[in-house]
Amino acid sequence: MKEIILEGLDEKIIEYTTRSGLKVYMWVNEKVNSTLMTLSVKYGSIHNKFKVGKKVYSVPRGVAHFLEHVKFNMKDGVTAHDEFVKIGGDANAFTTFKYTSYIVFATSKVTENLNILLDFVYNPYFTKRMIAKEKGIIIEEANMTNDDVYTKMFYDSLKNVLQTSEYRYLITGEEEDIKNITLDDIKLVYDTFYHPKNMFLAITGNFNPYEMVKTIEDNLSKKEFGKYQNASIIKESEPKKVTSEYKKENINIAYPRVKYSLKLPLNKFKNVEILDLKMMLNLILDINFGATSLFRSDLLLKGLITSMGFSVDIYDEYAVITLSFNTNYPDEIIKLVKEKIEHLEINDEDVKRKRNAAIATLILDYEDIEQVNSKIQYDIINEGKIITNLKTRISNIDRGNLEDIVKNIINDNVSISVFEPKENQES
Secondary structure, three states: OEEEEEOOOOEEEEEEEOOOOOEEEEEEOOOOOOEEEEEEEOOOOOOOEEEEOOEEEEOOOOHHHHHHHHOOEOHHHOEHHHHHHHOOOEEEEEEOOOOEEEEEEEOOOHHHHHHHHHHHHOOOOOOHHHHHHHHHHHHHHHHHHHHOHHHHHHHHHHHHHOOOOHHHOOOOOOHHHHHHOOHHHHHHHHHHHOOHHHEEEEEEEOOOHHHHHHHHHHHHOOOOOOOOOOOEEOOOOOOOOOOOOEEEEEEOOOOOEEEEEEEEEHHHOOOOOHHHHHHHHHHHHHHHHOOOOHHHHHHHHOOOOOEEEEEEEEEOOEEEEEEEEEOOOHHHHHHHHHHHHOOOOOOHHHHHHHHHHHHHHHHHHOOOHHHHHHHHHHHHHHHOOOOOOHHHHHHOOOHHHHHHHHOOOOOOOEEEEEEEEHHHHHO
């Protein structure tokens, strides 16, 4: 076992690699009474086209999420949920754009819960009947997702920004995608990606790491794993321009909403690592558009908005900044935001205050086993390793760094999505 020291936090992550190739990351907190375990596979909703050797494969959108659902099924009509309930474990799972994670929360019988987690995830049990039965359930979930206005606004505005990227599509897949998923698709993805060498296990909470390692090795030694396929994901090249510079849509909302998005090529930010870029973009936006910003206060005081927010997301070779506003005055807000983007402000006092707040949040996160588990997942999926110097990197951000970034945040490749209530359309 290897100890990974987190600089300036008085914390450590224990890393272990099993004989089968599964990476295990453990953070022990003896002050809590529970343990969270997440077994994750580096396969998500955007990975629908891939290459193994010289052969190219393509599967319908939604396979990653579909596999997450059927994975809980075991033989003789038993589900993994049934097994966890017997020993007081609470199990769940989720699929993202980039990965799928199987979760177990336990307050007792931790090793027993861990064994069940490993047994059901590494159980290649799939049948045509199982696939057919699950389709109706997942189609209903996809339709419910489509009916959620916040999800709809997220994906519709993202489609207005990205032209070809797989990030444009629902994680569940659309109804037609789900109908087209076959048993062969499920087996192909499972055999290709659900190998210990393409997965990792994060354990956070109160447990004995040596006991956990022994449990994992004993469990996996009884399983047979095929040759690791080491598949490479095939990605579409995303054009520089946005799909739509301006688009208005009437949906089932009470108040109009504006999403102002900037599509920024990462190659504009030379010699800046993606993690640092994302942190700095968030600091810049927090200073100019955050809860204590003068811009937000002025808009609220004038009655131009009722709420606002911002986000920074990385979609392969692009960073996308999105500013969101609830407003009855979309045209005025668009004009003011455009002007503000052209005159972003950075001062030493704000930088110090926001930087200190970010460090305080980071320290407090290590009181929470869920936050630490999520941080481990984020690091492994996005950075390929545990980031040990995050506090130092935040501390080193200064006004000069941010002003260099600001120079490349311009009103170029902007997509504006305006969502208005349906009654406005009818009137």
